Amino acid sequence: MRLNKSYSILEVGQRLTQTRGYNAFSYADISEQVKIRKASIHYYFPSKADLGRKLVMRYRREMRRQLQAIEQATASPWERLSQVLQLYRQGLTADGLCLCTVLSAEFLTLPDAVQSQVREFYSELESWVGQVISAGQATGCFRADSSPEMMAQSWLASLQGTQMRCRLAADRIGQWDAIAPYLLGQLTAA
Template sequence: METTTRTKILSLAERLLRTRGYADFSYADLVDEVGVRKASIHHHFPTKEQLGVEVVEDYLARFREELEAILGNDQSAPRRLSAYAELFSASLFDGTFPLCTALAAELAALPERMQDQTRAFFQIHLDWLERVVQQGKKARELDGAPAARKAANILLNAIEGGAVVAWALGKPESVTIGFDELVRLWSSKSR
């Protein structure tokens, strides 16, 4: 029971972070849906900050596994980048904002530990993208890309901006347009 309740709380808190934001939800929002009293939520997570930190830690563990799976499953850099971009569209099609985007949007309202986690989250994105671009340049699959670190920043800006625009317009299918175009242009110069 303890693990199930804790898991339910974490799952719902993640959904609330991704749909309403950290500042706009409280333990009262969790009570009805989880089916426990507020005291039970405080038993598992004494503070909202602790809950937020654990939601992000849990998500980051899953996110790292997804990135490693992409590296293992998709052999070309353009395919790896496409699979990465799909992580963003999948969340928008599920009716949630990508967690990294949601956290960054209200960075100033987050507790310091969550601000640090958010910065680390973006560093994970940049490091992974840089690695894939470096491999793609070495394999001559992304000859048109700029230096790997710069390309990683450009790609992250494109997908994060795409997520914000897609969310605002309610058009999840548009999230990867800019990102996909960059990858297409950079790989077309390799042919």
């Protein structure tokens, strides 16, 4: 029972963060959706900072799992990044954004423990994307005029900005499908 409640709280907390923002919900919102008292939420997560930290830790684990699955599915750098684009597209279909995209927009107002986890998420993702870009540079798939690290940072910034921009569109997915090919195009040799 304890794990089910904790899981439910995390699920609702993540959905609220991805759709409203971290600072736009309270334990009362979670209480209403999970059908437990606010005091019970404090039993599992004594503070909202504890909840936020756990949300990002869980999100990081899931992203690592998805990146490992991508690695097992294909060795092609182009295809690996195409699959990352699909992960971000899926977020739009659920009316949300990448959890850490939302949190980075609110970064300066987040508790230190949550900021630290968000930084770790980006460090891990940038490192992985940088390795993929480096492999693509070695095979001539991606241009080699910049360091893989700088290209990874730029590409991820474009990816997040595209996701936020598409969220504004009446046809989010149509907008995404029109823009996403350019994200890979910016990495290719000219």
